[in-house]
Amino acid sequence: xxxxxxxxxxxxxxxxxxxxxxxxxxxxxxxxxxxxxxxxxxxxxxxxxxxxxxxxxxxxxxxxxxxxxxxxxxxxxxxxxxxxxxxxxxxxxxxxxxxxxxxxxxxxxxxxxxxxxxxxxxxxxxxxxxxxxxxxxxxxxxxxxxxxxxxxxxxxxxxxxxxxxxxxxxxxxxxxxxxxxxxxxxxxxxxxxxxxxxxxxxxxxxxxxxxxxxxxxxxxxxxxxxxxxxxxxxxxxxxxxxxxxxxxxxxxxxxxxxxxxxxxxxxxxxxxxxxxxxxxxxxxxxxxxxxxxxxxxxxxxxxxxxxxxxxxxxxxxxxxxxxxxxxxxxxxxxxxxxxxxxxxxxxxxxxxxxxxxxxxxxxxxxxxxxxxxxxxxxxxxxxxxxxxxxxxxxxxxxxxxxxxxxxxxxxxxxxxxxxxxxxxxxxxxxxxxxxxxxxxxxxxxxxxxxxxxxxxxxxxxxxxxxxxxxxxxxxxxxxxxxxxxxxxxxxxxxxxxxxxxxxxxxxxxxxxxxxxxxxxxxxx
Amino acid sequence: xxxxxxxxxxxxxxxxxxxxxxxxxxxxxxxxxxxxxxxxxxxxxxxxxxxxxxxxxxxxxxxxxxxxxxxxxxxxxxxxxxxxxxxxxxxxxxxxxxxxxxxxxxxxxxxxxxxxxxxxxxxxxxxxxxxxxxxxxxxxxxxxxxxxxxxxxxxxxxxxxxxxxxxxxxxxxxxxxxxxxxxxxxxxxxxxxxxxxxxxxxxxxxxxxxxxxxxxxxxxxxxxxxxxxxxxxxxxxxxxxxxxxxxxxxxxxxx
Numbered sequence: 001x002x003x004x005x006x007x008x009x010x011x012x013x014x015x016x017x018x019x020x021x022x023x024x025x026x027x028x029x030x031x032x033x034x035x036x037x038x039x040x041x042x043x044x045x046x047x048x049x050x051x052x053x054x055x056x057x058x059x060x061x062x063x064x065x066x067x068x069x070x071x072x073x074x075x076x077x078x079x080x081x082x083x084x085x086x087x088x089x090x091x092x093x094x095x096x097x098x099x100x101x102x103x104x105x106x107x108x109x110x111x112x113x114x115x116x117x118x119x120x121x122x123x124x125x126x127x128x129x130x131x132x133x134x135x136x137x138x139x140x141x142x143x144x145x146x147x148x149x150x151x152x153x154x155x156x157x158x159x160x161x162x163x164x165x166x167x168x169x170x171x172x173x174x175x176x177x178x179x180x181x182x183x184x185x186x187x188x189x190x191x192x193x194x195x196x197x198x199x200x201x202x203x204x205x206x207x208x209x210x211x212x213x214x215x216x217x218x219x220x221x222x223x224x225x226x227x228x229x230x231x232x233x234x235x236x237x238x239x240x241x242x243x244x245x246x247x248x249x250x251x252x253x254x255x256x257x258x259x260x261x262x263x264x265x266x267x268x269x270x271x272x273x274x275x276x277x278x279x280x281x282x283x284x285x286x287x288x289x290x291x292x293x294x295x296x297x298x299x300x301x302x303x304x305x306x307x308x309x310x311x312x313x314x315x316x317x318x319x320x321x322x323x324x325x326x327x328x329x330x331x332x333x334x335x336x337x338x339x340x341x342x343x344x345x346x347x348x349x350x351x352x353x354x355x356x357x358x359x360x361x362x363x364x365x366x367x368x369x370x371x372x373x374x375x376x377x378x379x380x381x382x383x384x385x386x387x388x389x390x391x392x393x394x395x396x397x398x399x400x401x402x403x404x405x406x407x408x409x410x411x412x413x414x415x416x417x418x419x420x421x422x423x424x425x426x427x428x429x430x431x432x433x434x435x436x437x438x439x440x441x442x443x444x445x446x447x448x449x450x451x452x453x454x455x456x457x458x459x460x461x462x463x464x465x466x467x468x469x470x471x472x473x474x475x476x477x478x479x480x481x482x483x484x485x486x487x488x489x490x491x492x493x494x495x496x497x498x499x500x501x502x503x504x505x506x507x508x509x510x511x512x513x514x515x516x517x518x519x520x521x522x523x524x
Numbered sequence: 525x526x527x528x529x530x531x532x533x534x535x536x537x538x539x540x541x542x543x544x545x546x547x548x549x550x551x552x553x554x555x556x557x558x559x560x561x562x563x564x565x566x567x568x569x570x571x572x573x574x575x576x577x578x579x580x581x582x583x584x585x586x587x588x589x590x591x592x593x594x595x596x597x598x599x600x601x602x603x604x605x606x607x608x609x610x611x612x613x614x615x616x617x618x619x620x621x622x623x624x625x626x627x628x629x630x631x632x633x634x635x636x637x638x639x640x641x642x643x644x645x646x647x648x649x650x651x652x653x654x655x656x657x658x659x660x661x662x663x664x665x666x667x668x669x670x671x672x673x674x675x676x677x678x679x680x681x682x683x684x685x686x687x688x689x690x691x692x693x694x695x696x697x698x699x700x701x702x703x704x705x706x707x708x709x710x711x712x713x714x715x716x717x718x719x720x721x722x723x724x725x726x727x728x729x730x731x732x733x734x735x736x737x738x739x740x741x742x743x744x745x746x747x748x749x750x751x752x753x754x755x756x757x758x759x760x761x762x763x764x765x766x767x768x769x770x771x772x773x774x775x776x777x778x779x
Binding site: 167170171173174175186187190203204267268269302303375376379380412413417418419422484 | 549644645652674675
C-alpha cells in the first residue's frame with residue numbers, strides 16, 4: 001500500500017510499544033482470575049444448553065450452585081469432570097440433573113487432576129471440532145461464493161422479531177448488503193445470562209440467543225447462495241455474558257463480533273476487571289473461530305468532541321490491537337473502529353476525516369478497518385443526512401476502508417425501515433463504484449492540511465499512550481481519559497462475578513486454544 | 525399575492541397547488557401492479573393527480589415508491605394555538621446570578637436516557653461540561669449540581685436516584701424510538717412518580733428530537749424541549765420555573 005501521509009515510523013513504533021506495555025499490564029491483572037461468565041462459557045462449549053423450569057439457563061444454574069458453595073476458584077471444569085467420572089453421564093445430562101435437583105454437583109468422589117482432565121477430554125475435543133468445522137464451512141463459502149468488493153457494505157436490522165429480521169436481512173442482501181448485524185435488544189448487555197430460544201419481541205433490537213443466531217445464519221446462507229455472495233453475520237460480544245456470546249457465535253458461525261476493550265466499562269458501567277477477564281477469553285474464542293472483531297472507538301466521539309478527541313480513537317485502536325494480539329487474534333481479525341463524526345458545518349471537515357481514515361489505514365495495514373457513519377450531528381433532516389452519508393461513503397472508498405457501516409438517512413429518527421436501508425445501500429454502491437479507484441490516483445500535498453492533521457493526531461496519540469503506559473489502563477480510565485467518562489476499578493456492575501483462581505484451576509478450552517495457536521505459529 | 529390565512533395549503537411552485545411528496549414501501553412484488561397499487565393508495569390518502577415518480581424492487585416481495593400528488597386539504601392558521609416553553613433565554617452568567625440571588629442555593633438536576641434508549645447525544649449536549657454548539661452544559665454551571673446517569677436507566681432507578689440526591693429537576697432524554705416505545709416509557713415514569721406521591725416534588729422535563737412541549741404536557745411532564753435546544757434554554761426555564769414555584773408556594777411576592 002502506498003504511504004501518503006509521511007508519518008514517522010519511529011512514532012508509530014513508539015505508540016505500539018506503549019500500547020504493548022499497557023496490554024501486558026492488563027493481562028497480568030486478569031491471568032490469576034476467572035469470572036462466572038467465563039465458567040458458564042466452559043459449560044456451553046462442553047455442550048450444556050437449555051433452561052430449567054424457571055427459564056434459567058442451565059449454565060447459570062450449575063455455576064451458581066458451585067459459587068454458592070464457594071467452590072468456583074477450582075473452576076467449573078474441575079467439578080464437571082468429577083461428575084462425569086462419578087456418573088458416566090454427559091455434561092448436558094449432568095447439568096439437567098443438577099437443575100432438577102437430582103444431583104449435587106458438589107458431592108462427588110475425589111479424583112486426580114489427571115483423571116478429571118481425561119474425562120473431559122472427549123467433550124472438549126467435540127466442542128472445538130464443531131467450531132473448526134464451522135470455520136471450514138465459512139472458508140468454503142468464501143472460496144466458492146466470494147464476497148462483494150471492499151469496503152463491504154454493513155447494515156443493521158433491528159425489528160425485535162428474529163423472523164422479521166430475516167426478511168429484512170434478505171431484502172438488504174438482495175439490494176447489495178454484504179454484512180448484516182442484528183442489533184441486540186438494548187438492555188441485554190446488562191443481563192448476566194443469555195436468553196434462550198427464538199424470540200419475537202425485543203426493545204430497540206432482537207435478543208442475542210443461540211437459536212436466533214442459528215435462524216439468521218440459515219437465512220443468510222440461503223440468500224447468499226441466491227445472490228452469489230457470502231453474507232457475513234454480526235452480533236454483539238459485549239456485556240456481562242460476553243464470552244458466552246462468543247461461544248454461541250463460534251458454534252453458529254457468526255463472522256464478526258462487536259468486541260471492544262473498553263466499551264462496556266465506559267458506556268455500560270460494567271466493572272473493568274470483569275470486562276478484561278471476560279474479554280480475554282471471548283477474544284480467544286473469536287480468534288479460534290476465525291471471527292473478525294469490530295472495536296468501538298466510534299463511541300468516544302459520541303460523548304467527546306470529535307475534533308479534539310481524534311487522538312483518543314487512534315490510541316484506543318493501538319490498545320485494542322495489542323490486547324487482541326495477546327488473546328490470539330490475528331491482524332486480519334482486528335476490525336479496528338473509527339468514525340466520520342465531525343460537525344458537517346466545519347470548514348474542510350472532509351479533509352480532516354480523510355486524514356484520520358487514511359492514517360488508520362497506513363498504521364494498521366492488515367486490519368479490516370471498520371468505519372462508522374455520522375450520527376452525532378444528524379438531525380432528522382433526511383435529505384441532508386443522505387448527503388452527509390454520501391461524503392462518508394466517499395471517504396471510505398478513497399481511503400480503502402474494509403467494513404463500511406452504512407449511515408441511514410433516518411438517523412436520529414427511528415431504527416431503519418426497509419427502504420431506508422435500500423436507499424443507504426444505493427447511495428454507497430453509486431459512490432463507491434463511481435469513485436472505486438480514486439484513492440489510487442490521489443497523493444496528498446507534502447506539508448498540506450491532510451498530512452499535517454494526521455501527523456498531529458499521531459503525535460497526540462503517542463503522548464497519550466506513553467502517559468497511560470506509566471499510569472496503567474485502570475487508572476487512565478478512572479481519570480476519564482476515554483470518552484470523557486470516568487470509571488473506577490471497584491465500581492460498575494458484575495464485580496461480584498470475579499473469582500480468584502485456586503492452584504488447581506483449569507480452563508481446558510483456553511489451554512487447548514493457546515497450545516494450538518503456539519503450534520501453528522511455530523509452523524509459520 | 526395576499527395569503528389567505530384561513531386556507532393554507534402545501535406549496536410546490538404555485539400558491540395553493542397543494543403539492544406533496546410521500547414515499548413508502550409495499551409488501552408487493554415490484555411491477556406495474558405495484559405501481560398502480562401505490563398510486564391508488566396515494567389517492568386514498570387524499571392526494572389528487574397522484575403519480576408514482578419512481579419505484580424499485582426491494583427483494584423478498586417488497587417494493588418502494590416515491591409519489592407526488594396534490595393535497596386538497598388546508599388548515600386555518602388563525603385557529604391554531606401552540607404552547608411552547610416561553611422563556612427568554614438568559615446566558616450562562618445571568619442564569620448563575622439569577623439562581624444565586626433569587627433562589628439562594630444551587631439546583632440539583634438528575635438526567636438520564638431512560639428505558640432502552642442508548643443514545644446519550646441529546647442528554648450530553650445539555651448536561652456535559654462541554655455542552656453543545658459553544659454553550660456549556662449544566663455540569664459547568666456553579667449553580668447547578670448535575671448528575672448525568674447515562675443511558676438505559678430504568679425509570680425506577682432514576683426516581684430513587686433523584687430522591688437520594690434531593691433533586692429539584694428530573695431531565696429525561698429520549699432519542700431513538702422503535703414502534704413508539706418512548707411514549708410508553710415516558711408515561712410509565714409519570715405513573716411511577718404519581719404512585720409514589722413524588723410527582724410534585726420534581727420539575728419533570730423531557731427532551732429529544734421527537735419531543736414537543738405540547739406532547740410533553742399531554743404525557744404529564746412540566747415541559748418538553750425539541751431538537752436544537754441549547755443548555756441555556758433549559759437552564760433558564762428551570763431557574764425561572766423553580767423561582768416561580770417557590771414564590772407561589774410561599775405566597776410572597778418576589779424580590
